[in-house]
Amino acid sequence: MPAGDGDKANDLKERIALFVDELKKGTSQGSCDVAIKTINLLIRIISQTKFSTEKDLIRHVAAEGSKIQAGDPSENIIGNIIFRVLKIIRDEWREISQANDTEAQISHTLKASIIEAVSEFKTEIEGCVDNIAALAPNYINENDVVLTIGRSRTVEALFKHAASKGIKFQVLVSECAPFYKGHEMAKNLAQAKINTTLITECQIGIVMPRVNKVVIGTHSIMANGGLKAVTGTNILSVLAKETNKPVIVCSSMYKLSPLFHSTPKHASFNKFATPSEILDYEDAELLSKVEVMAPIFDYVPPHLVYMILSNNGAQPVSYVYRLVKDFYHPDDVEQPTNS
Amino acid sequence: MPSHRDGVVETEILTNFNKLMDENPDMSPAVAAVTTLVNLMKKSNAGTMSELRDTIHKAEEVMLTTDYSYTSIHSGCDQFLRYITLANTLDTNFQKIMLQRGQSFMDKMIKARESIAKLAAGFIDDGATILTHGHSRVVLEVMKTAANQKKRFTVYVTESSPDKSGYQMEKELTKLGIPTVVILDFGIGYIMEKVQLVMVGAEGVMESGGIINKIGTYPIAICAKQMNKPFYVVTESFKFVREYPLNQMDVPDRFKYRASKLKSSKDLSKEHPIVDYTPPEYIDLLFTDLGVLTSSAVSDELINMYC
Numbered sequence: 001m002p003a004g005d006g007d008k009a010n011d012l013k014e015r016i017a018l019f020v021d022e023l024k025k026g027t028s029q030g031s032c033d034v035a036i037k038t039i040n041l042l043i044r045i046i047s048q049t050k051f052s053t054e055k056d057l058i059r060h061v062a063a064e065g066s067k068i069q070a071g072d073p074s075e076n077i078i079g080n081i082i083f084r085v086l087k088i089i090r091d092e093w094r095e096i097s098q099a100n101d102t103e104a105q106i107s108h109t110l111k112a113s114i115i116e117a118v119s120e121f122k123t124e125i126e127g128c129v130d131n132i133a134a135l136a137p138n139y140i141n142e143n144d145v146v147l148t149i150g151r152s153r154t155v156e157a158l159f160k161h162a163a164s165k166g167i168k169f170q171v172l173v174s175e176c177a178p179f180y181k182g183h184e185m186a187k188n189l190a191q192a193k194i195n196t197t198l199i200t201e202c203q204i205g206i207v208m209p210r211v212n213k214v215v216i217g218t219h220s221i222m223a224n225g226g227l228k229a230v231t232g233t234n235i236l237s238v239l240a241k242e243t244n245k246p247v248i249v250c251s252s253m254y255k256l257s258p259l260f261h262s263t264p265k266h267a268s269f270n271k272f273a274t275p276s277e278i279l280d281y282e283d284a285e286l287l288s289k290v291e292v293m294a295p296i297f298d299y300v301p302p303h304l305v306y307m308i309l310s311n312n313g314a315q316p317v318s319y320v321y322r323l324v325k326d327f328y329h330p331d332d333v334e335q336p337t338n339s
Numbered sequence: 340m341p342s343h344r345d346g347v348v349e350t351e352i353l354t355n356f357n358k359l360m361d362e363n364p365d366m367s368p369a370v371a372a373v374t375t376l377v378n379l380m381k382k383s384n385a386g387t388m389s390e391l392r393d394t395i396h397k398a399e400e401v402m403l404t405t406d407y408s409y410t411s412i413h414s415g416c417d418q419f420l421r422y423i424t425l426a427n428t429l430d431t432n433f434q435k436i437m438l439q440r441g442q443s444f445m446d447k448m449i450k451a452r453e454s455i456a457k458l459a460a461g462f463i464d465d466g467a468t469i470l471t472h473g474h475s476r477v478v479l480e481v482m483k484t485a486a487n488q489k490k491r492f493t494v495y496v497t498e499s500s501p502d503k504s505g506y507q508m509e510k511e512l513t514k515l516g517i518p519t520v521v522i523l524d525f526g527i528g529y530i531m532e533k534v535q536l537v538m539v540g541a542e543g544v545m546e547s548g549g550i551i552n553k554i555g556t557y558p559i560a561i562c563a564k565q566m567n568k569p570f571y572v573v574t575e576s577f578k579f580v581r582e583y584p585l586n587q588m589d590v591p592d593r594f595k596y597r598a599s600k601l602k603s604s605k606d607l608s609k610e611h612p613i614v615d616y617t618p619p620e621y622i623d624l625l626f627t628d629l630g631v632l633t634s635s636a637v638s639d640e641l642i643n644m645y646c
Contacts, residue, residue, distance in 0.1 A: 224624060224633060260462070260624075260631060318635040330630055 012044050016068060023071030030153055031077050031219065032125065035254050038068060038081040039122045047115055052107060054093035058086055074271040076220040076257040083258055086332040088117045128252035131311040133157035137165050139248060139309065144169040144212045150176030150230045151185035152217020154250040160192045170195040172207055176232055178277035178294055201232050204239050214240045214247045220255045223324045225302030225317035228261065228269065231295055237304035246306035253310050258328040261299050271296045352379065352401045360407065365476055368407040369415025369577050370448050375402065376419055377441045391437065395420050406597040410543030410551050414580040419444055421645060451575040451628035452477050456484040459573050459626035467492040467535045473499030473553045474508040475540025477573045486515050494519045495530050499553060527559050537563045541574040546583045546641055548619035548634025551594055554612060560621035569623045576627045579641050590616050
């Protein structure tokens with residue numbers, strides 16, 4: 001459907017292209033950043049669209065959304081936000097069409113109330129990290145030894161909040177090779193005067209018996225409660241299960257995906273980064289003899305996860321199906337066929 | 340109503356039901372039962388709600404005397420009654436409304452299999468190897484859909500004693516051009532390491548999220564769990580039953596033995612049960628017309644239906 005004003009339409013196109021570019025280059029600043037940028041674009045798209053029925057709007061938003069998603073098909077967050085916004089449109093329409101009779105009245109109030117609801121959702125996302133961090137005193141106790149892997153902004157905020165409440169605990173940070181985000185995490189925690197130890201992935205098995213709990217972040221949560229998280233998380237969770245340590249996942253609710261990770265071959269599940277950290281370009285002659293891979297994500301099956309700490313409080317993994325049902329409309333979500 | 344009249348209605352129900360089952364080998368007993376009920380309602384001149392309810396209950400009892408799956412007929416009829424009686428019963432025109440609701444329930448039942456197939460086929464990869472147990476119409480439909488999506492996959496199917504329905508499954512899958520191998524029931528342990536996933540149907544889904552299915556499903560589920568292979572159940576939501584078995588012994592006898600066996604046999608401990616109960620912890624996902632569910636979601640859906 002053609003958008004209204006020519007200038008505005010061009011501006012929107014440019015903004016979308018810019019974001020898609022950013023996604024392709026992978027220069028975005030974490031999942032919250034991606035979520036907020038997606039939602040900002042969607043608000044613009046909705047406000048610039050002229051529509052007569054809610055079906056037109058849904059179709060338009062879905063079409064524009066899939067253009068954004070094409071920038072990085074493995075970035076579930078974009079899909080999640082789009083599906084959530086589509087659900088908001090459906091809900092708002094149902095509410096308004098019940099209250100009003102004439103179609104003119106409906107379409108008049110619909111746009112304003114959708115934008116208001118979506119903005120509310122945006123505010124919710126912005127507050128996610130703080131909300132989760134505020135739960136820290138319930139889950140981090142005095143003298144705890146907590147193991148984490150890599151860097152997650154949410155987990156970092158959680159630890160810092162616990163420390164600010166005067167709780168004394170020790171954090172073991174697994175460095176998360178080959179990108180070593182754990183180094184940054186360890187540095188940040190140490191600066192906040194938290195007793196921090198940096199370990200390598202190989203040491204997880206050794207330290208696990210003296211750990212109280214494992215607290216990790218995740219890229220997204222699949223619809224069956226499994227995690228799509230940074231590589232190394234699966235082995236960490238398996239080892240935690242072996243010694244019966246609870247794996248607590250800190251994740252905002254917008255990371256909850258309505259998609260299933262059915263098989264390892266799932267078309268858009270994983271992403272591969274440059275393996276330059278594993279093998280130097282200097283050793284390029286080796287490249288013809290060995291294959292070097294650097295996948296970014298691990299799939300962690302749901303039975304290894306103890307609970308999810310979200311901005312709606314703690315949720316058991318077995319409850320994830322219910323949240324998916326509340327957040328998304330099945331007509332908006334089509335399971336990817338692997339063809 | 341005089342008793343000789345009852346007898347006439349009974350035979351009519353039975354012929355109607357048996358005819359449906361004979362003429363449509365693809366039809367689930369639950370669908371045939373509900374179709375019979377709708378036909379019955381068209382003819383019935385029940386003047387009150389409770390009379391209609393009685394008629395349906397009686398018809399259900401009659402159909403349950405056949406040797407078709409008790410679980411399936413029972414759940415279908417139960418949900419049917421629940422669904423049609425949710426309408427506004429104060430309306431004097433209630434017969435018409437109920438019949439409409441009954442028909443819409445039946446239509447939904449018939450469409451269910453197609454929508455499940457679409458959902459579940461996404462979980463079959465190109466190059467997959469799948470183990471299934473005996474003959475299941477809905478599993479067949481899923482595989483047909485996946486094959487139509489140009490996916491190449493191999494199916495291992497157990498021969499499934501005592502009726503050896505696995506050979507029928509093999510025949511139908513081969514007709515669709517899907518490479519199929521029949522294996523011994525005891526061959527599941529041997530074959531499991533080659534298999535990517537297990538996909539079975541169900542006669543009934545219990546409130547716990549566990550399933551009642553053809554005998555032999557439980558050991559397959561245990562074996563799959565042990566070897567960390569996903570165990571998927573494909574089933575229509577009209578097979579959800581309000582029962583909560585705690586173990587095999589706790590499953591009602593009516594579910595475990597054919598009606599004719601129950602009547603003729605004095606000592607059930609010497610009889611072979613035809614179904615077993617697979618507890619929810621062995622089931623990874625259920626593909627239903629209500630969407631892809633985890634087993635904990637089943638009780639939620641049942642509460643939605645009945646409360």
